[in-house]
Amino acid sequence: MNVAIIGNGVAGITAARHIRKLSDHQITVISDETEHHFSRTALMYVYMGHMTYQNIKPYEDWFWQKNRIDLVHGHVEAIDTDNQKLAISGGRAIGYDVLILATGSKPNKFGWPGQDLEGVQGLYSWQDLQAMEHNTKGISRGVIVGGGLIGIEVAEMLHSRRIPTTLLVREQQYWNNVLPVDEAQIIGRHIQQQQIDLRLGSELKEILADGNGRVRGVITGTGEEIPCQFVALTAGVSPNIEVVKRSNVATGRGVLVNDFFQTNIPNIYAIGDCAEFHEPKPLAPKVEQLWYTGKMHGEVVAHTICGNQTPYNRGVWFNSAKFFDIEYQTYGYVGNTLRPGEATLYWEHPEGRHCIRINYDAQSHVVNGFNLFGIRYRQEVCSRWIREGRTLDYVVQHLGEANFDPEFFRQYEPEIVKLYNQQNPGAPVVLKRERGIVGSQWSVVSGQ
Amino acid sequence: MNYSPSFQLTANPAGHVGKAQRMALVLIGFGVLALLVATFGAGATQPILMLSVSMALLIGGGLLYIVKQYGGGIAGIKNNGITFSSSTARGSVGWMLAIVITGFYVLLYWFPETLEGLIRMMDPLSYTLRGQPSDQWFMYGTFYTLAIVVMGYRAILKYRHNRYQMIRTASVMFFQLFFAFLIPALLVMFQQKEFYFTYFWPLKYYYLFPSGYEEFAQGGGLAPFMIRWAAIMTFIGTPVLTYFFGKRWYCSWVCGCGGLAETAGDQWRQLSDKSLTAWKIERWMIHSVLVFITITTALLWINSASQGEVLGSVSQGFSSVYGFVIGALFSGVVGVGFYPIMGTRVWCRFGCPMAAVLGILQKKMSRFRITTNGGQCISCGNCSTYCEMGIDVRSYAQRGENIIRASCVGCGICAAVCPRGVLSLENGPTEGRYNGAQFVAVESIGIPPKQ
Incomplete structure (x- = not known):
């Protein structure tokens, strides 16, 4: 065949x-x-x-x-x-x-005036990358339209070459159509820390041309003009x-x-x-x-x-990304807002670069999703817990089993247990397993 | 077809040398000039002056540059511009450095008299630490240790978001400074035999050659203890520690060769060849060296036991050839000189017999593995690119397999540069070590796992 x-x-x-x-x-x-x-x-x-x-x-x-x-x-x-x-x-x-x-x-183009000017592009293909190399040579500012995963990648790219960058995000928080507000704020703060000019709740109205058919600036929804020589259109694909x-x-x-x-x-x-x-x-x-x-x-x-009819079933959902220096993993379903009947356990480090969210059913306490920022968890363990319908108290006690951070990293699981016990007085739980050089040396790697 | 001319030919767009860094480069430049002046004679006539001036300039300039480069900003992976920079992407600066370093090693090994000024410059330090004049190896050891300590500080700053890297780097700095430099020097000072507690047969082959063994066994003071230590570490310490921690307990935590690669060499780790062909060559070469040194050692002992009657000068011939080709040419000249061209671990990967032994142990009987986190790999290639040992880490990670390779030194950089948190260095039960986690993508979609 x-x-x-x-x-x-x-x-x-x-x-x-x-x-x-x-x-x-x-x-x-x-x-x-x-x-x-x-x-x-x-x-x-x-x-x-x-x-x-x-x-x-x-x-x-x-x-x-x-x-x-x-x-x-x-x-x-x-x-x-x-x-x-x-x-x-x-x-x-x-x-x-x-x-x-x-x-x-x-890349999506939503009919913005000037969207086909020279110096305006999306980022998807190898050709787009070559164009970006060409389009960003010697420029004094780039504007990125769209606060998704590609938008922040382009921001990181421009930042690596010390090109001043403005990021226009339509939502009130970065990637808030996917991330809950707390997580979106962590990333928003991190973007600003990188000296990126992050404009939340801001839309592109028009892209301005110079005399040679090249971009010279953009006008935002509020009518502000931002001079730039490069525009990345990253509002989805x-x-x-x-x-x-x-x-x-x-x-x-x-x-x-x-x-x-x-x-x-x-x-x-x-x-x-x-x-x-x-x-x-x-x-x-x-x-x-x-x-x-x-x-x-x-x-x-x-x-x-090849003759073995197999229907697609993507199983327990997962995804990951990296926003500048903050890694993101998600397992199961975590929406940007809680669904009816859903509750959440959310822990955030005081420095605001690490957080863990565990969503669960308010009635049965069965866990249905994890969001992790700045902390790595095992996919195999998180998906197994979700598949097996483990309850929140079980998951919290066994969090060490899921920890996938490198050895010697600070472990935050004890703080999550503490938070859980504060929020659920009456039947306090203890962390049954820790990860670390001793934990991984003497306990099993996963499972059992 | 070349797809990326513009990426190869542009000057480093990420390279940004600020005022303080330029100042630091001035200091380093003067420091290098001071070394030249010392070599040409001033080292012999004005050793204290030349030593203090050159060291102050080099260390001060180096630290200033490092702090400015990596001290500020937000902690995280700092690899911007590496593939554009002339020094780190085999550009003219890289080639020039390779020639200078290689040339220095040639002079050091075979024409040390040309470096007399530098050697004399070290006399004040040598008298302080060892109570006797410097020789070429003390001079070399001083620069070597200096490189590991100063560039180790660079590695700690660069990887300060990662505690494994910070602690591991501190470890190689510690072992080099104390066990490979100060302690051997102080032993000499106190009339003991010069001895390196962190080097064992087959890397430090002399300790288990009949001549070396007898020299220590019959020596006074601590010598008998030292040789027992060396033998115990070779035959018991190495297998036991490798069982629990993998090869890394030595190669990226203790060893000086690894120490230099991880610190001064960090900027060139991406230049190692990742091809399948390179892997094939590597396996042949490194195991050949192991066989060579094992045969040489065995012949020497047979010869010693028979008092030269059986083999005559044959075993000595083996020993001399090994010493020249492997001990000097490979581990020294090529091993470090080629850093800017072939990456940092050329010797560790293709030549080191200790690495060969550790590798066999790691592959066959160890609790160490690099675990892949399910189906999270995005095949980006950062892990493979920054593997100094030339392991195509991605080829395992993208299939959801654990990585257990004889050559892996456990430096942990693959896990650090992975943008999706896919890799983790772990010690765990040997059972099922190769299986890895169930590849979640396959499990999810209902296809039975491969056996």
């Missing part, structure tokens, strides 16, 4: 690797972005000078030939679903028996499906798929950022635009294509 995959991001490449593991199918991966797969999440580090392009490629270049994964560096211009053929730039055609669409995203829209494959916001990532055409699948579920699971979005979900989609679709 001949499998063609459009897109060499993490979703497409994970699918290719797993199809190779499970079968002897012919595999072709087509991308117009780069010749080889690279880690999109690492783009920022190339700009910041932490790594080179070579460093962000997860596999050495010989890997593809050795695993018989054919790479085509070209743009797919048309998908002919009737004849099962792809038209590639340069007049080439590639036939397929099964097609996987993993075309990823493109949406599925990159231009070529799919011109084919017979059904699309909505993204390429419409069922639980098996099947589109309306039986031998065509869509995974990663570009897929849109007809019927997403409760609390799950229709379009999943994360590294982790892309990876999971790729693995699941490989099983289905």
